[in-house]
Amino acid sequence: MSKIIYTHTDEAPLLATYSLLPLIEAYAKKAGVEFETRDISLAGRILAQFPERLADDQRVGDALAELGELANDPSANIIKLPNISASIPQLKAAIAELRQKGFDVPDLPEDPQTDEEREIAARYDRVKGSAVNPVLRQGNSDRRAPGAVKAYAKAHPHRMGDWSAESKTRVATMGENDFFSNEKSFVSPADDTLRIELVTADGDVRVLKESLPVLAGEVVDATFMSAKALDAFLADAVRQAKAEGVLFSAHLKATMMKVSDPIIFGHVVRAFFAPAFEKHGAELRAAGLSANDGLGAIYAGLDQLENGTEIRAAFDACIADGPALAMVNSDKGITGLHVPSDIIIDASMPAMIRIGGHMWGPDGEEADALAVIPDSSYAGVYQATIDDCRANGKLDPATMGTVPNVGLMAQKAEEYGSHDKTFELAESGTVRVVNGAGDVVLEHAVEQGDIWRACQTKDAPIRDWVKLAVTRARLSDTPAVFWLDEKRAHDANLIAKVNEYLAEHDTTGLDIRIMAPADATRFSLERIRRGEDTISVTGNVLRDYNTDLFPILEVGTSAKMLSIVPLMAGGGLFETGAGGSAPKHVQQLVEEDYLRWDSLGEFFALAASFEHLAQTTDNAKAKVLATTLDAATAAFLENDRSPGRKLGTIDNRGSHFYLGLYWAQELAAQSDDAELAAAFRPLADRLAADEEKIVAELVSVQGKPADIGGYYRPDDAKTTAVMRPSATLNAALDAF
Structure with a gap:
């Protein structure tokens, strides 16, 4: 058999x-x-x-x-x-259900203090997120719309919302002091074991990760997002949405980015409800009610507080005084800030673009929105798509081309492998990545509350990724574009490797390019409007984003894709x-x-x-x-x-x-x-x-x-x- x-x-x-x-x-x-x-x-x-x-x-x-x-x-x-891909609220809900069914699994420790609690938390860390x-x-990803699905979409095009040239929908992103701008990267010259440590202002060394094995040729990156810069950006975004009369909508990936993005989501919640947190934040923290878990979790916990009604009124006042919030379910009053895993960027942004740049408002009607994407690494992809639709109108599924994807993801490549190397810093100092010889290979000066992370990309998956891209380009006779930005530290190292490994293949007659993500988006959209196909060759996160963005526009959903991982x-x-x-x-x-x-x-x-x-x-x-x-x-x-x-x-x-x-x-x-x-x-x-x-x-x-x-x-x-x-x-x- x-x-x-x-x-x-x-x-x-x-x-x-x-x-x-x-x-x-x-x-x-x-x-x-x-x-x-x-x-x-x-x-x-x-x-x-x-x-x-x-x-x-x-x-x-x-x-x-x-x-x-x-x-x-x-x-x-x-x-x-x-x-x-469990967010903290989902993990807690699953634990509660299992316990109700008679399974003696422990509660998730909120703030592990004992060795036993730290051990339990470590086990749950192996479960949550991606x-x-x-x-x-x-292996790397080969994902595309099957011919039958594409043919059906052309014969029976799905509804696309009309775009107005006067649409006020746009992306708001940091552009500085974020993960993109602070990134540093190096290629390990040999097999090694790295250590991540925080050197505090008074000279104490706190080990954040004792052992980080790397292989020769492996790309290792480190970066951080400034908490102060994030808070200033978010406060300004709330003001902008109010002034422009558009919905305020935050777009993150709190499921896959299971450490960094729930923290960022918490910053968003606190920024929108700043007056409420300024007055009642200490009480909420004492009751274990965290903004990271979303507005829904806070509301659910207010009954246990003596002044819960007063606190709820403070939150309601923020909603009344602030910009209108994008909704998950307007009939039930569920906003985009209720649950960190309800609005996921790779699904929410394409859906917004598909229906004419709109999200659903509290009144149950569609409206323009300010799409808040704090990190600028890939925000430009969505802004370029919005700009194209505003200038050229909605895309036509009956005539548009397709954008299949070859994605780098093997052996925990790139950002999705960074969870055990992401930290919300408890104090200021310098985070250093130190090699086995004791040399500092990467470092950042950081402040308390900053979100620091590292990620790895092994050499063998990169070589395989290039091979798969060349294979797909030749089999389909389609241009292939590596979505890499020479201004980003990680991408600069990948560009060098891509050029090296392309030389190992016969690329005669093939159209293979390297373009920054926003430029690659514009190039692909120009071709797609002419009915032409373009392979996007991307890293791990962009693989996830692109294999939702283009399929949702082309065939109405990403659930109908053929996804093969050789x-x-x-x-x-x-x-x-x-x-x-x-x-x-x-x-x-x-x-x-x-x-x-x-x-x-x-x-x-x-x-x-x-x-x-x-x-x-x-x-x-x-x-x-x-x-x-x-x-x-x-x-x-x-x-x-x-x-x-x-x-x-x-x-x-x-x-x-x-x-x-x-x-x-x-x-x-x-x-x-x-x-x-x-x-x-x-x-x-x-x-x-x-x-x-x-x-x-x-x-x-x-x-x-x-x-x-x-x-x-x-x-x-x-x-x-x-x-x-x-x-x-x-x-x-x-x-x-």
Whole structure:
């Protein structure tokens, strides 16, 4: 049997798995392919950290560590669905749910003081934020819109909001004393072990990180954001939004940038509600209510304070006196400052641009906005896009080209690997990075409250990244642009390496360029408006931003992307799209038994996984599964079988049925494998004959609450019952 690993993750993707996986397991088994699952959900990752506190029947294996090892095995074939990149509020909520279910996991220490508390905090540090992706992504990223998706978007263009030449929407960014401007970088000449330390004003040396192993040729960066400069910038941004009559909206990445961005988010909350914090900040701190956790957490905790009503009134006064806030849910009064993980830059900025430069205001209406992006490293990408739309109008999905991405991310490359090297400084002094010989290789003079961080990028992933870019440029006959800014210290070192490694390849006839991100944005938009394609070759964070920005504009969503990670050891990791709107989908399922999650990304990943399996195991039947699944997905799109937007239409479960129907029909009709065709013909006939009955069973459950027994760790039996409500479809698959 050939083997594929299918990950159990979180939220809507997990719910969809309960419906989809039984179908694909049944189909794949006929081709000698079996699936195994690994639980890398937030709840599963938490439980794996504390086996000694759990009963025997509660313990779970460390599936993430296991998959991390497998990713370095040439036989690896892993389908990875979107998972929660946990912010602190999400982590706390998951812990509370697990404890309520009888799992004796410890509370998250707010301010660890004892050795035991520090040990607990360290274990939770391995869980929060982007804990999963750096472990699994032992290769660089090849992400693009599949041909079927692009063709569908051109034939059935999604709605794009009109842009006005008078639009007041713009980006506000620091430009100085931020991570971009303060960055320093060096290339390690040999294998070494670095140390990060803070030398205080009185000469004391505080070790921030004792051991930081690096390899020869590794790029190591260090930078910081000035807290004073950040506060001054934010105070001015609040004033500007008020004066310009636009919505105030903050755009960060508090999930992936799990140390720095929640802190920055806290600065934003304090800046907007400055009078309230000036008067009541000490009381809030004493009660453990932190601005870093968002306005929602503060409101929730006010009941425990004697003067909670007075404090709430102070916050309400700030909202009344300040600029209008961009909203997450205006009907429920949830602002963009309620939860640090509600507005995530790579999803929120493209959505704003797509609907004409608007966000939703407190009145439930669209309005222009001041997009506050404190660090200027990539803010220019969004400003360039806004400028283009203001000057040229909205983009046209029916004619526009595409911008696929080749992303540098292998072996924890760049910023997403910086979490254990990010610090909010408790006192002023000098942060130094010292090599094994005791020489200072990087240093910054810092002040109390500044946010300092370092990150690493190994040489082998850079070399592989360049190779992948050249390969994709040649295969697609498309220009490839490295989005690198010579004015940024890190990028300057990468530019030198890119030029060196490009010389190792035959680039004859290829158009390969290096451009600063804002310039690359303008260049790509000029081409996209002409219907021309341009590969963006980017670092890790820009990979994440670009693979949302352009797909959301091109095809309406980033969840429909084909995302392949050719693992450097020879295996394959196949990712299934974005999960940014997953929480809203879960909420709708629980309230109305309707799941709007679109599994199209899973379909594309599955076909690529079968293709890889066929090539690496010489399984001809797996190749047939791949080609017929691609054909079925094209039929799925042409017949518009994605989940509808309202009750009474098919939801995620109905879309899975139609994929199963079309796939069975394609398998039954194909001529490459008579045995498979014969096996699938009765199923195809049965599903077609029962189509009306199955759809009726799937739709009939809608409109009432659904009990799945938990958000972070749903009950298996309850969720199975909710996600497989068609007895007719279940019987057909069981018989098959």
